[in-house]
Amino acid sequence: MRQSMFNQSIHQPLPLFTASIRALICLDRSSNIPLYRQICQGLRDAILSGQLAEGTRLPTERALANELSVNRTTVMNAYNELASEGLIEGHVGRGTLVKRSHFEQEDEEFGRDYPSWLLGLTGDEDFALGPDARVLSELASTGERQEVISFAAGTPAQQLLPAEIIRSVVSDGLLTDTRHALDYCPVEGLQSLRRGIAARLRRRGVSVDFQQIMVLSGSTQGLGLLARLLLHPGDEVIVETPTYLGAVQTFRALGARIIGVPTDSDGMRVDLLESILARRSPRFIYTLPTFHNPTGAVMSQERRRRLLLLSRRYQVPILEDDPYGEIYFGDKEPQPLKALDTRGHVIYLSTCSKILAPGVRVAWVAAPEPIISRLSLHKQVFDLNTNALGQWIVSEIIRRDLLDGHLARLREQYRHKRDLTLQAIEQYWPKGTRVNSPEGGFHLWCRLPGEMRARTLLREAAQERVAFVIGEPFHSDGGGQHHIRLSFAAAEEEHIEEGIQRIGETMKRIQNRRSPREDRDTLHERIPMV
Known part of the structure; x- marks a missing residue:
């Protein structure tokens, strides 16, 4: 019904x-x-x-x-x-x-x-962010359009947000701990939360203490603070191609020049990196080695070790972004890249937005103490205090040992959604489509059949009330015209098959409709972004 x-x-x-x-x-x-x-x-x-x-x-x-x-x-x-x-x-x-x-x-x-x-505002700042500057803001609003089956936004499922856990924590402890929950807190964050985060990272193999942790108002703030600390206009930054589009926009907004390194099923092509480091002087290397966004890939252990070796040899720090590392579908939890780092070359960034709720606005950076000290000076200029109530809630969830059970439920549900999506793709999409099968995270990375263009597919799929993200914004080099990203986590389970079927029918219609006359008519067509 x-x-x-x-x-x-x-x-x-x-x-x-x-x-x-x-x-x-x-x-x-x-x-x-x-x-x-x-x-x-x-x-x-x-x-x-x-x-x-x-x-x-x-x-x-x-x-x-x-x-x-x-x-x-x-x-x-x-x-x-x-x-x-x-x-x-x-x-x-x-x-x-x-x-x-x-x-x-x-x-x-x-x-x-x-x-x-x-x-007198010219809009040049918007142009500097790239041709798809408003993609992130549009993704944030797709969840409010109830008539659309959306595979666009990489957000948690609303049904899996831990409302009951948060209610019980607030109900049980807020009145007895108002000083920590509702007052100002240190720029670096609540010490109880920093200790809890450090303890969880040590469980994952990262040698870190709470003095090396700073709490953030979301990982986007961390990207901005670190980029301001490390970059000057004209500096070069190495990223994976494709990569998280928000990072590319942040680096471009600060005047950085982006150097892309291709990826495959084992993550960044580290074999291509050394020649770049030998010829250029990048300020840092940005990577998502675990359940990469958008491809879902996990960097192999061999490449991780090689990447750290190159970082030490050329004295180029690594910024590891790890929003999905604890959302794994197999039996073994993947360690962060930073777990292999013994000399402080990796700056580690993660968030509660995927594992708890985006609305609590709590993320963190783990780095050598001199970096944390410098970051705190930068942070207090823009954001003197990260949301104290959100920090206290997360700290209490960790202290009461409520997070692991919640994560186990997330892993089971998101693995099920991934499988439903892949099964529907197998049934409804045309042959020639290539789709990854990620072992964690939120995303499927899809190569469309033949020379089908993602913008054409998006425009026509929008008529069928279904949404996804085209591949171009994830590429700093202008590529991605034949790729799309499907985010299965937030889609309602009962609508996944319907949405995938609509996309598949749109694909087949695009494949079947062309005639010689139509090919001539559409030779110079331009497809708008929707």
Whole structure:
């Protein structure tokens, strides 16, 4: 019953523009002008004349094709051309909307009563973050769109957030420990939490004491603080290709130059790294060696040892990002790279966002004490105190030995979701698709069949109310056009098969629709980001 109600809510007709479609688009099937160009011209005239106002939701490609008795590809080509002109824009969960032209927006903005300093903001800072600068903020909002089956955001499942554990901790201890829970705390974090984190890291093989731990307001803050500490504009940073897009944006925002090293199923191609280190002078190496985002790969032990050897030889520190290390699906927990580090070359970063809840805003960095001391000076400028209540809650969960049981449940549930997703892919996706099978973490990394482009697939899948992330934002070198990332953790179990089936049907439709005439028509098409 729940499944049928969900499908009904997704496929209910949505309000479109009120003017008659046939009055706006007059097709002359005897004309030499292709039908998609006639549709494009009719919609273009209606938008520019104001008949279709900004924000008007256009029909889906299928609905308009049925109304006009044309092939769906014909409508898709018309929409693509309008999108390339900046007249329409696709949005996951909202459909295709009319958008004002650049010049109309510019004229209106300069007519507003804005102060001169605000009008002087050029947007160059946004450009420096890369072509997909707003991907992270859009991912954060996809979970609120109930009509969309989303494999986009790499967040925990809402049903697995430890609300009952947190309720019991607060209920039992808040009134007797208000000083630690509700007052200011040291810049480095609550000592009880730092001791608890250090003890858990020692269990995982990392030789560390609480003086080498600093608590953060999320791992993104850690990336920013470490980058500000270690980088100057123009400095070089080595990253994996692909890699976590938030790190690339952070480093670019500070003026760093990104050097990418390819990855495979065993993680970073460390064999290609030495030639880079011999010729360049990077400030640090950024890596996600355990359940890599987005590929899910685990760096082999041989490569880990080789990476540490190169770090020592060339005196280049390593920033290890490990948000998923405790979410493993096998019997053996993988050790952090830092567990092999005996000389302080690895700066270790992790977070509670994946293993407890993003909302508590608690993460940490483990590093030599001189680094912690310097970081605390930088941190107090931007964030004097990390959320004390969140720190106290996490500290109490660790002290009361409640975390391990919660993690065991997460591992079981996320392994099950991974398996459901892979089974559905096997059943519904076309041959030629290559998908990893990660042994932990949240993500599947998928190579689309043939020369299918991820942006094309995303745009058409959005019409079917399903979302994922294209591969390009994860690449610092402009690659990833044929890859997508599916995050299975947050997707509701009963909707996984349906969402994967919709993506598979979209793939097959893209594969099957092309004719020689359509290939010529779409030769120069540009696909907008949705």
